[in-house]
Amino acid sequence: MSATATREAVAETPPDTRGPTAREPMAILITGWVSIGAAIGGTLLLQLLQALAGPQVTQECVAEGVERDFTGAGGVCNILEAFRSRAQTIVLLLAIITGVSAIVAGFWRYRHMPSKRMREQCIAGAVLGVQGLIVALALLWVRQAELGTFVRVFFNIEVLEGYGGAFLQGARNTLLLAFAGEIGGIILGLVMAMLVLSKRRVVRAPARVYINFFRGTPLVWQLLVFYFGLALGLNLDVGAFQVAIIVFSLNTGAYAAEVFRAGIQSIEKGQMDAARSLGMSYMQAMRYSIVPQAVRRVIPPLMNEFVILIKDTALVIVLGLLASEYDLLSVAREGYSATFNSTFFVAAAVGYLAVTLPLIRLVNWVESRLRSGLTGVVGQ
């Protein structure tokens, strides 16, 4: 904000070095956009129009293996109908023709462009053309196959009816497992990192054994052994859900320990010198100077670990959870068992992406903030 304000105050903006544009490169760029737009946007638009027309089961649809009387037959047929329609053919042909045109014109002409902007427009148009062409050809190829069963099994949205609450509960449980595991893991990881950095071997060794063990064995093995082996085998009074949180904490702790260790070691040696020279003990220096700086540095890698953990919580599917404890994937499997329809798994994927995509964006944002300087994220 302040940077912009200062720039305005002195009325100084950097000169535009990219140069003017012209009709030809603009045309190439637009052609590229038309290609990718037709292939993806056109296809989606046709699907939407068909869906708005309401469900109907046609002869062609039945011929393709969709029986009349199962749940969601109308919706499945709509998808097929739109995909088989003449309009879809036109859309795909348009995407291919414009794609090839943009590729040929763009790659042929870009060297002759007199300005940077025009050159970039030619290249962008050609690249978009490649993408549009690939998508259109792929869709054409898929159209060759018999799609009735495929669409019925993966895209029968109606079978999900009545599972909304279960999916929401599943998403809640997935996040609960991931958050609890991450918090436990961060605490454990920080402690283990401190131990592993000790100059005393007797302190280092057990922490090292713990870290290497949990990094060196499969997470699914840890879940199985801790639940069926320890919890049930030793007749402990803990449920599968609690065991899962403990295992996720232990596992994340091992990885977080390495992240924290690297973060702590990345702090300049002078920081320890300065703190000790002021009379702080080693632990005080760690607590007030080294660790606060290291924590800021390891936020992005820790958030990446969290994204990984969210997906790894799906492994609780191997444990005997109560229905109320089901995570996203368990809910999907439950739905699949009842209907033998894989649309449930597609829905689970949507659920995971709904959580992970914003988080991935957040990680990238935090990383760029950290790279651009200490203030902002680090300062306060």
Add this chain to the structure above:
Amino acid sequence: MNEDGSLVRLEAIHKWFGALHVLKGIDFAIEPGQVVTIVGPSGSGKSTLLRTINMLEEPTEGKVFFDGREITDIRTDLNKVRTEMGIVFQAFNLFPHKSAVDNITMALEKVLKVASGEAKKRAMEQLEKVGVAEKANAYPEQLSGGQQQRVAIARALAMKPKLMLFDEVTSALDPELIKEVLDAIKKLAEEGMTMAIVTHEMSFAREVGTRALFMDDGVIIEDGAPEDIFSNPSDERTRSFLSHVL
């Protein structure tokens, strides 16, 4: 004070870094009120010598006495001892996640257990003294090198040390920022602070020091009044060094 009236006494100090023999038998003492400047070629062991005084470098052999205690004795509480002597580093080493004033109050509150209000007051006094009070709430990255170094000096002074150590404190600074830092040190010297200063600024060493040491290859070669050492060095190595840097 030590029994012999000195504030610091080093006895037969040797320091090895692996196979590298950096300090080869150092014996010297600093009397209260002295400003000792230590000069010499790079790699001669000046900084290591300075860092053994507050035990940031533990001598491989030999004893260090400070204010009546043998601080090389393993039973000595070094954290306590270090509160009584300040050090300023070449690389400033301010805490980047703390503002200038918080850099100073941290050790006051956490180590000396000074109440937060009182710590703030003491911090501001010291910032005032080195002329960066108006930057009290700025973070180190928002300060120039000269300002950072003056905050670092204020941070050390706020502990009310009996001895100040300066380790090439202007070597990382742009030429136009050196003076403001040297002036702050000069002011301290005038107030009678006991100091040991490792520096490459020969004219400053000569002007501010009451005593100068010339070191080469891990030993002290000359020890005397600055005028004698800078104008009339007795050793060939000192002459050669000074002719190169002056």
